[in-house]
Each structure stands twice: as structure tokens, then as C-alpha cells.
Amino acid sequence: xxxxxxxxxxxxxxxxxxxxxxxxxxxxxxxxxxxxxxxxxxxxxxxxxxxxxxxxxxxxxxxxxxxxxxxxxxxxxxxxxxxxxxxxxxxxxxxxxxxxxxxxxxxxxxxxxxxxxxxxxxxxxxxxxxxxxxxxxxxxxxxxxxxxxxxxxxxxxxxxxxxxxxxxxxxxxxxxxxxxxxxxxxxxxxxxxxxxxxxxxxxxxxxxxxxxxxxxxxxxxxxxxxxxxxxxxxxxxxxxxxxxxxxxxxxxxxxxxxxxxxxxxxxxxxxxxxxxxxxxxxxxxxxxxxxxxxxxxxxxxxxxxxxxxxxxxxxxxxxxxxx
Amino acid sequence: xxxxxxxxxxxxxxxxxxxxxxxxxxxxxxxxxxxxxxxxxxxxxxxxxxxxxxxxxxxxxxxxxxxxxxxxxxxxxxxxxxxxxxxxxxxxxxxxxxxxxxxxxxxxxxxxxxxxxxxxxxxxxxxxxxxxxxxxxxxxxxxxxxxxxxxxxxxxxxxxxxxxxxxxxxxxxxxxxxxxxxxxxxxxxxxxxxxxxxxxxxxxxxxxxxxxxxxxxxxxxxxxxxxxxxxxxxxxxxxxxxxxxxxxxxxxxxxxxxxxxxxxxxxxxxxxxxxxxxxxxxxxxxxxxxxxxxxxxxxxxxxxxxxxxxxxxxxxxxxxxxx
Numbered sequence: 142x143x144x145x146x147x148x149x150x151x152x153x154x155x156x157x158x159x160x161x162x163x164x165x166x167x168x169x170x171x172x173x174x175x176x177x178x179x180x181x182x183x184x185x186x187x188x189x190x191x192x193x194x195x196x197x198x199x200x201x202x203x204x205x206x207x208x209x210x211x212x213x214x215x216x217x218x219x220x221x222x223x224x225x226x227x228x229x230x231x232x233x234x235x236x237x238x239x240x241x242x243x244x245x246x247x248x249x250x251x252x253x254x255x256x257x258x259x260x261x262x263x264x265x266x267x268x269x270x271x272x273x274x275x276x277x278x279x280x281x282x283x284x285x286x287x288x289x290x291x292x293x294x295x296x297x298x299x300x301x302x303x304x305x306x307x308x309x310x311x312x313x314x315x316x317x318x319x320x321x322x323x324x325x326x327x328x329x330x331x332x333x334x335x336x337x338x339x340x341x342x343x344x345x346x347x348x349x350x351x352x353x354x355x356x357x358x359x360x361x362x363x364x365x366x367x368x369x370x371x372x373x374x375x376x377x378x379x380x381x382x383x384x385x386x387x388x389x390x391x392x393x394x395x396x397x398x399x400x401x402x403x404x405x406x407x408x409x410x411x412x413x414x415x416x417x418x419x420x421x422x423x424x425x426x427x428x429x430x431x432x433x434x435x436x437x438x439x440x441x442x443x444x445x446x447x448x449x450x451x452x453x454x455x456x457x458x459x460x461x462x463x464x
Numbered sequence: 465x466x467x468x469x470x471x472x473x474x475x476x477x478x479x480x481x482x483x484x485x486x487x488x489x490x491x492x493x494x495x496x497x498x499x500x501x502x503x504x505x506x507x508x509x510x511x512x513x514x515x516x517x518x519x520x521x522x523x524x525x526x527x528x529x530x531x532x533x534x535x536x537x538x539x540x541x542x543x544x545x546x547x548x549x550x551x552x553x554x555x556x557x558x559x560x561x562x563x564x565x566x567x568x569x570x571x572x573x574x575x576x577x578x579x580x581x582x583x584x585x586x587x588x589x590x591x592x593x594x595x596x597x598x599x600x601x602x603x604x605x606x607x608x609x610x611x612x613x614x615x616x617x618x619x620x621x622x623x624x625x626x627x628x629x630x631x632x633x634x635x636x637x638x639x640x641x642x643x644x645x646x647x648x649x650x651x652x653x654x655x656x657x658x659x660x661x662x663x664x665x666x667x668x669x670x671x672x673x674x675x676x677x678x679x680x681x682x683x684x685x686x687x688x689x690x691x692x693x694x695x696x697x698x699x700x701x702x703x704x705x706x707x708x709x710x711x712x713x714x715x716x717x718x719x720x721x722x723x724x725x726x727x728x729x730x731x732x733x734x735x736x737x738x739x740x741x742x743x744x745x746x747x748x749x750x751x752x753x754x755x756x757x758x759x760x761x762x763x764x765x766x767x768x769x770x771x772x773x774x775x776x777x778x779x780x781x782x783x784x785x786x787x
Contacts, residue, residue, distance in 0.1 A: 228626070228627055229623050229627060229628075232559075232616070233563075236559035236560070236616060237559065240555075240556075261603055275586065275601055275602050275603065277598055278598055278599075278615075280584055280598065280615040281621070281634070281698070281699065282622075283626075285619035285622065285623075286619055286623050288619075289612070289619035290616065292612050292616075293555070293558075293612050293613065293615075293616040295603045295608070296604055296609055297552070297555045298604070299608065300551040300552050300555060303606075304551055304552060375604070376604065
């Protein structure tokens with residue numbers, strides 16, 4: 142198959158490229174490096190079945206001469222510090238970016254895959270969240286540039302499906318972690334690992350009783366691949382339902398690192414969800430999918446890469462006293 | 465003041481043009497006639513302070529040489545039959561249309577006014593709805609092309625306000641009726657009046673116990689004008705909090721017409737809200753505004769225009785037996 146993937150230099154995007162190439166597919170990666178990283182393109186740049194196009198998909202996707210089987214729209218800033226720094230670009234990649242991707246799929250008769258998010262549930266009043274839950278989102282708060290952009294992206298995807306007959310898929314990705322997350326991602330696992338490796342105290346917002354579920358990247362990728370093979374158009378949650386409070390997460394990080402860690406408390410950011418946990422019955426029933434990687438195992442794999450990256454970045458740092 | 469108004473040929477838009485011209489302002493009306501009506505442009509076409517530009521604001525707004533004081537974005541299909549017939553155009557006017565309007569305001573240093581809607585509350589779980597209520601909206605149902613487009617419009621308006629310092633206003637318009645609504649508007653007051661005048665039974669969806677509030681157009685226009693003079697950036701509800709069930713509305717229509725009417729029941733459409741009622745405390749406190757026109761008075765004024773329009777349309781109809 143030939144797959145065009147927007148956001149190919151992002152964390153999730155780069156793991157998808159890796160998997161698709163491994164399975165023998167051809168991949169056209171598209172990214173503008175707003176939050177994606179050139180290093181993630183460099184991983185595949187010499188691969189004969191990989192081609193990269195640098196473009197801002199909100200402004201348009203360069204026409205493709207070759208036929209396409211899939212257009213997969215994964216481009217978007219996804220961590221709160223990134224999307225709050227770029228609120229308008231985030232809104233645009235949800236609206237214009239999704240529409241350009243849908244139009245490309247439509248023009249090629251390709252299937253379309255939307256990466257939506259558990260953020261469409263906002264600060265949910267129902268636990269765990271099934272796909273039928275409509276969510277609890279502040280339409281004009283500080284997070285709305287991301288949450289509403291993704292809700293809009295779902296709405297326009299379903300409109301193209303219903304109105305133009307495009308064969309679409311929608312996943313709602315819950316918190317996902319793993320190798321190649323940006324060091325400045327700003328989400329809790331990245332923060333904790335980097336703070337711990339720098340010997341700093343771990344920052345816990347509020348009293349640390351808010352919960353999160355953490356999905357290892359390989360589980361997400363497996364779910365995506367399975368859904369591609371299943372003609373199902375309503376949204377599907379992909380996440381790990383194991384819930385951890387922030388304080389429990391601190392304990393697992395301590396265990397993986399093998400040493401005690403200090404914590405400091407800071408005030409909760411505005412609109413920060415208290416709790417979010419996927420109901421994955423639909424994915425289980427439809428795809429026979431459930432997460433397979435336990436948090437401590439996933440954290441070990443992630444820590445290994447983060448340590449390696451820190452060593453590389455220290456080696457690259459110019460010496461303060463050059464010979 | 466010089467005001468550019470998108471959706472100038474729509475129901476609400478045309479009443480705003482009328483009011484602004486009456487107050488001595490200059491108005492540039494923009495409409496693509498997707499749901500607006502050329503007859504609403506014709507009302508003002510000879511007015512020296514009115515100028516009309518036919519354009520699809522989702523694709524762009526022609527550059528304006530003259531300075532602008534206000535850009536007011538009222539363009540959008542707003543009735544369920546219209547937006548469900550044009551789901552993608554509706555999504556686009558909420559995203560690209562709002563953004564083009566915001567960019568125009570920004571380029572001119574003009575203030576920006578967004579017409580949002582009570583539909584951002586969806587099928588609310590809180591009654592009445594204050595502006596702080598986040599709503600209960602299906603992000604990918606049949607109505608999502610309108611609801612999510614407007615939620616997105618609010619999000620991008622606040623993003624331009626916070627990020628680019630644009631001086632913005634947002635109103636959430638609840639059910640509004642009055643002269644110059646389209647005969648095929650599809651909403652209950654128009655349906656009832658036209659069915660009654662044609663001697664047909666009135667269609668009631670479900671058992672008729674769902675409630676609506678009905679705001680007369682002049683009340684809405686007054687609220688808009690007052691908010692323009694008030695530097696307040698959060699959304700403001702404008703609606704009439706008097707609630708009527710569909711069956712009560714039937715009784716008021718009977719009273720205004722002075723004769724009994726038949727009703728027929730049909731199944732409720734998907735995602736149709738059971739109840740929606742504005743909490744107008746904010747408008748009252750901020751603007752000293754509350755609706756002044758009672759339902760039976762507003763219905764009399766509307767009926768008068770609908771009757772006149774029916775007479776005109778019968779007079780214009782070619783005779784079946786020309787001389």
C-alpha cells in the first residue's frame with residue numbers, strides 16, 4: 142500500500158512510519174516541523190520506500206502523482222505547552238488541515254484516517270469514557286484551541302463520510318508515551334523522566350490525586366493497524382485503561398530508576414482534567430485489541446531511549462573549555 | 465461607524481443592516497446567498513450608505529480600501545434543514561469564514577463580533593443555561609456540522625483575542641423569529657405559521673412536551689447594539705427565557721390566528737434537544753438588557769409579514785390561464 146501520513150515527524154507519526162515500512166508499505170511523510178522533529182525524518186531518509194515532503198498541511202498538501210491507498214492525518218501540536226504556544230496553528234491544522242487531507246483522500250479514492258484525541262471528552266463527567274460519551278469541554282477556554290479543533294476534525298470527517306462517501310476511520314488517542322517523545326513535550330511522563338535524570342524534584346500539579354492512563358506507543362500503533370483493516374466509521378478509543386494517580390506514577394518511576402525521588406507541588410493549570418480513562422470495549426470487540434505493555438515495562442523502554450538521547454545531546458554540547 | 469457584516473442577506477443580518485443604517489452608520493454587506501435571500505439585499509440596495517459584496521466568506525473576503533470599525537460575522541446556514549443539506553459549507557463558514565473575518569478585523573484594527581448560538585449547549589443537562597455551562601454536544605452526529613463549527617468559531621475568536629489582541633465580542637443567539645425568516649427555514653414558528661395559513665395541520669415532533677424559548681428579532685438586535693458598546697469578551701446569551709412547550713406554542717398560534725388548528729405528531733429528529741432556555745443574568749447585568757416583546761405580540765408582527773409575503777407571492781405567480 143502507499144500511505145500519505147501527515148505529522149510524520151511527530152512522536153506517534155514516526156512510530157507509524159517505522160511500522161508501515163517494516164510491513165513493506167510505501168510512505169509519504171508530510172510535516173512542517175512546528176512540533177515534529179527533523180531527527181524523526183532522518184531516521185528513514187535513506188529508506189527506499191520513504192519520501193518526505195515538508196509542507197504545512199493547513200495551507201495545502203502538494204498534489205501527489207502516484208495513487209494513494211491511505212491518507213492519515215496525524216499532524217497537530219498535541220501537548221498543552223505546544224498548542225497553547227501555537228493556538229491558531231493548532232486550530233487551523235484541525236480545520237483546514239483535516240479538510241485538505243480529506244480532499245486529498247477524496248481525489249485519490251483513498252481511505253482516510255483521523256487521529257483524534259481523548260481531549261474531545263474534556264474534563265469528563267462519566268468514567269471511564271465510552272465513545273458514545275459526548276464530552277465536557279470548555280468551548281473557549283485556554284485548551285479549546287486543541288479540544289475544539291479535534292472535535293471539529295471529527296465533525297468534518299463524518300461530514301465527508303456521510304456527504305461524499307469517503308471511507309473514514311477515527312481514533313481517539315489517550316495519553317501515549319514512549320521513545321522519541323520531545324524532551325519539552327510538557328506531559329507528565331516526559332517531565333518526570335527528564336527531571337529524574339537531571340536529579341531534580343518531580344513536579345506534581347495539585348495534590349497529585351488526579352489520574353491518567355498511560356498507553357505505550359507500540360500498543361497504539363497495533364490498534365491503528367488493526368482498525369485500518371476494519372470498515373468502521375465511528376470513533377474508536379485507543380488507550381490503556383489502567384489508571385494511575387500522579388503519586389502512583391511517581392512510585393513506578395522510582396521503581397524503574399531504582400532510587401527515591403523528591404516531589405514538589407504546583408497549582409493545577411486552568412481546565413486541567415481531573416480524571417480520564419478509556420472504555421476500550423469497542424476496540425476489544427471490534428479489533429480484538431487491548432494494551433499489552435505494562436507501565437513499568439514501557440517506562441523502562443522509554444527511559445533507555447531518553448538516557449541515550451541525553452548522552453548524545455551531552456556529547457554534542459560544545460565543551461566549555463575547548464582545548 | 466463603518467461596519468462590514470457577513471450574512472447581511474440572512475434573517476438576522478438584514479435586521480442588523482436596517483438598524484445600523486437607521487442609526488446613521490455605513491454598512492458593507494457580504495453574502496453568498498447560500499441561505500441568505502437576494503430580496504434582503506434589495507431592501508437596501510438604493511441606500512447611499514449601503515454597499516453589497518457577493519462573496520463566499522469561507523473562501524475569502526475581498527480587501528476593503530476604506531477603514532472599518534467593525535467586522536461582524538453572522539454568515540452561516542442556521543436552520544437544521546439548511547445546514548444538514550450543506551454540512552461542509554456550514555463547517556467551513558464556522559472555521560475558514562470566521563478566520564477570514566478575524567483576519568480582516570485584525571488588518572483594519574477593527575472590532576470583531578461573532579454570532580454564536582445556543583446550539584453550542586447542544587442537548588443541555590443544565591437548565592437554564594448560563595454562559596459558564598460547557599454544553600452537551602455530540603461531536604460527530606448529524607447536527608455536529610453546525611454545533612461544532614460554532615464551538616470552533618468561539619475557540620478561534622478567543623484565540624485571536626488572547627493571541628493577537630483583537631477586540632472581540634461573542635453572542636450566543638437562542639431561537640429567534642420575526643419578519644423575513646425564510647418560508648423553508650424549517651424551524652417551528654415558521655413551520656406553524658405557514659402550515660396554518662395554508663390550512664394544514666401543524667407538525668409536532670415527539671409528544672410536543674419539549675420546550676423552546678422564542679426571542680423576537682428586535683430584542684436580539686437591541687442586545688447586539690448594546691454589547692457593541694461594552695468591552696466584554698466572554699460569550700453573552702441573548703434569548704428570551706420564557707419557555708413554551710410545542711403544545712403551548714400551538715395554543716398561542718391559535719389565539720393569534722383566532723381559530724382552532726389541527727396537529728399531527730411525527731418522530732423526533734436525531735439529537736434534537738429536549739429543552740433549551742437561556743440564563744440571561746449576564747446580559748441583564750452587563751447591558752441592562754432583557755427581552756421586551758411578548759410571544760403573542762411578536763407572532764402578530766411576524767404573521768403580518770408572512771401574510772403579506774404570501775399575497776405577494778400569489779400575485780407574482782403566473783396565471784394558469786393567461787389572457
